[in-house]
Amino acid sequence: MWRRRREWDDGDGTDGDRAWKEFGSQAESRARAESRAQEGRRAREERRGWLRWCPRLRTVLLIPLLIYISVPVLIRLFPVLLTKFVYLNFLAFPFFVDFRQPELLLNNTINLYLTTEPGVMVGIWHTVPNSRRAEAQGKDQKWYEKALGDDHPVIIYLHGNGGTRAARHRIQFLKTMGAAGFHILALDYRGYADSSGQPTENGFTTDVLALYDWAKARSGNSIILFWGHSLGTGIATNAARKLQEERGVQVDAIVLESPYTNIREAAAHIPLTKIYRHFPGFEYLILDSLALGDMFFRSDENVQVLSCPLLILHAEDDSILPPLLGRKLFETARSAYKDKTKVKFITFPKKLGLGHDYISFNPEMPALVKDFLNIK
Numbered sequence: 116m117w118r119r120r121r122e123w124d125d126g127d128g129t130d131g132d133r134a135w136k137e138f139g140s141q142a143e144s145r146a147r148a149e150s151r152a153q154e155g156r157r158a159r160e161e162r163r164g165w166l167r168w169c170p171r172l173r174t175v176l177l178i179p180l181l182i183y184i185s186v187p188v189l190i191r192l193f194p195v196l197l198t199k200f201v202y203l204n205f206l207a208f209p210f211f212v213d214f215r216q217p218e219l220l221l222n223n224t225i226n227l228y229l230t231t232e233p234g235v236m237v238g239i240w241h242t243v244p245n246s247r248r249a250e251a252q253g254k255d256q257k258w259y260e261k262a263l264g265d266d267h268p269v270i271i272y273l274h275g276n277g278g279t280r281a282a283r284h285r286i287q288f289l290k291t292m293g294a295a296g297f298h299i300l301a302l303d304y305r306g307y308a309d310s311s312g313q314p315t316e317n318g319f320t321t322d323v324l325a326l327y328d329w330a331k332a333r334s335g336n337s338i339i340l341f342w343g344h345s346l347g348t349g350i351a352t353n354a355a356r357k358l359q360e361e362r363g364v365q366v367d368a369i370v371l372e373s374p375y376t377n378i379r380e381a382a383a384h385i386p387l388t389k390i391y392r393h394f395p396g397f398e399y400l401i402l403d404s405l406a407l408g409d410m411f412f413r414s415d416e417n418v419q420v421l422s423c424p425l426l427i428l429h430a431e432d433d434s435i436l437p438p439l440l441g442r443k444l445f446e447t448a449r450s451a452y453k454d455k456t457k458v459k460f461i462t463f464p465k466k467l468g469l470g471h472d473y474i475s476f477n478p479e480m481p482a483l484v485k486d487f488l489n490i491k
Contacts, residue, residue, distance in 0.1 A: 187391060187400035194408035197401075200387070201346070201378065201410055202314045203277035204306045212281040214238050214309045220286055223251040223293065225259045231325035235305050235312040239326065240280050242289045242299045243267075260333050262298070268338040268367075268490060269298040269330055273323060273354075275345025275373075275472075279308035288344075288475040295481030298337075302326055304350075316353070316410055323354040327366070338488065340368040345436065345471065348374035349412025356417040368424040368488055373433055373471050375440045376415040376447070379405055384437055418448035422457070426487045428474055430463045435471040438462060459487055 190197050199205065217224040217240050224242040231237055241259050243251050244267050251259070263269060270292055274285055280301040289299050304319045305312030312318060323341070330339055343351030348371040355366045375381035379402050382388055391397050405411070418425065425448055429441035445460035452458050461483055463469050469477060485491070 183390070187394060187396065190404050191400045191407075194404045197404050198314070198408045198410065201276060201382075201405070201408075202306070204304075204314050206277045207308060208278050209281055209283070212279065214240075214279075214281065214303075217281075220281060221289055223248045224289065225254075225256055227256055227259075229326060229329055231305070231322045235310075235318070235322070237305060237310040237312075237322050237326075238280070238303045238308055240289070240299075240301045242293045242301070244296045244298065245294045246296060263330060263333040264335040264337065266335070266337055267296055267298055268340065268488070269300065269334050270340055270342045270370075271323065271326055271330065272299050272301045273341060273343040273347030273350045274301070274303075275347050279303055281308070284472040284475060287473075291475050291478075291481060295485065297481075298334075300326060300330060316350075316412060319350045320353045320357055323350060324358060327354070327358065338367045338490070340370060340488070341366055342370045342372065343374070344372040345374075346412070348372065349378060349414050352414040352417035352421070353412065355423065356420050359421065359423075365421075365423045368426070369421070370426045370428065370484060371414070371441075371444070372428045372474055373430065373436055373441070374414060374427060374444055375412075375436050376444050378410050378412040380440065381412075381436060384440065385435060414444055415447050418444065419451040421448075422452065422454075424457045424488065425452075425459070426484065427458075427460045428463070428480075428483075429460070430465075430467070430469040430471070430474055432465040432468065433471045 213219065215226050217226050221240070221242060223245065224240050227239050227241060228236050229239060241263075243259060243262050246267075247262060247265070251262075272285075272288065274280065274282070278285070280303050285301065289301060292299050302322065303310045304314060304322050306314035306318075310322075327339065327341075341351040341355055343349070351369055351371065355369055358364050358366055375384075382402055382405060383392070388397075388401065391401060394400075427441050427445050427448075429438040431438055441462075442460060445458065449455055449458045463474060463477060467477060474480060
């Protein structure tokens with residue numbers, strides 16, 4: 116009897132082990148199923164989170180794309196917008212300058228205003244040579260006007276786009292050339308700084324020629340030259356050509372600092388248009404729209420007509436208007452000039468770090484200019 120009970124007990128133990136195994140297997144299966152269910156829920160939640168972000172992401176990506184596409188179209192439809200980008204006259208830096216008091220920034224300098232046509236008055240700074248610095252102290256405009264006839268050469272300085280005659284590199288130009296014995300008449304075109312009127316290519320030419328006439332009437336036999344920088348190089352050649360063709364008068368010399376061939380080719384090279392150069396219709400929508408805005412500045416055509424001494428200065432590290440444009444303009448002029456010695460191209464190496472705006476910081480520049488003009 117005891118033996119049978121033991122046998123029965125042994126048999127029941129085997130069934131229990133089997134039951135426990137089955138129970139454990141079922142528990143593991145349920146745990147795995149629950150784990151898979153939790154992973155599924157997490158995945159669904161992650162997908163729902165991504166879907167919630169999708170509209171925001173689409174918006175973030177779509178807005179810049181729409182702006183990128185719409186800018187060229189708007190420029191074509193409204194070319195006046197392009198004139199704002201080209202002239203940048205609304206960037207009147209440095210700000211809070213009192214143009215009536217240039218002595219706060221410069222020595223031997225006076226401010227004056229000139230009416231260039233009815234309703235347009237432009238601001239000008241006149242810096243006399245440093246050799247006259249002592250006697251210039253406290254003098255009025257009449258003294259400065261009379262000083263123009265002292266046989267020192269006179270520069271009519273035509274700055275680039277953006278800023279005013281008080282910009283740092285323009286102040287440096289006045290200091291450098293004043294120390295070298297030049298009079299400098301630094302003009303803010305119509306629509307710039309404290310000058311009235313609206314900027315236009317023809318209007319700029321009118322302003323320059325009015326200043327030329329004013330200076331010529333007071334400077335006697337002194338040399339008068341146009342010095343253009345960047346945008347001002349096109350203004351300088353426009354004015355010189357009109358002076359020659361309409362009056363039969365040659366300006367004594369032209370210096371072009373960081374020039375371009377024409378505004379269309381300049382626009383194709385400036386960094387601002389780099390993101391659009393492979394845009395379908397870039398030439399039609401942007402470059403061709405310059406003509407619709409009455410902007411041409413054809414220096415490459417102007418220099419083929421001129422015959423006055425022409426000096427072109429360009430820095431090899433100019434990142435705004437590459438020196439290849441200056442060289443191309445030089446080659447165009449040289450091929451057109453009968454007297455090849457009247458055209459010269461000077462480049463400044465990268466190691467000097469002069470870039471687009473700072474050729475006037477090179478202490479050798481005045482000597483190079485004087486040598487070209489045969490001035491002692």
